Amino acid sequence: MVEHFFQCPYCWEEISMLFDSSIRNQAYVEDCEVCCNPIQIKVIFEDYELMSCQACGIG
Numbered sequence: 761m762v763e764h765f766f767q768c769p770y771c772w773e774e775i776s777m778l779f780d781s782s783i784r785n786q787a788y789v790e791d792c793e794v795c796c797n798p799i800q801i802k803v804i805f806e807d808y809e810l811m812s813c814q815a816c817g818i819g
Contacts, residue, residue: 762810764803769817771795781808789818 765776773794779786786803797817804812 762805764810764813766813766815768792768794768797769799769815770797777801779803779805779810779813781805781810 761778762781763776763778765774767773768775770792771794773792775793777790782805784805786805787801789798789800791798800814800816800818802812802814802816803810
């Protein structure tokens with residue numbers, strides 16, 4: 761598991777999420793732990809290293 765920090769696209773608070781580095785491409789929706797708005801998360805791993813993380817608002 762890899763912990764990654766980023767800003768919520770709604771409230772701009774820094775939040776962290778744990779990602780499974782054994783799964784190369786991941787895409788899902790997770791609620792912000794601060795403001796509870798849904799965030800679309802897309803992450804890419806290569807050789808267990810985080811290459812890309814996109815966090816976008818929905819709507």
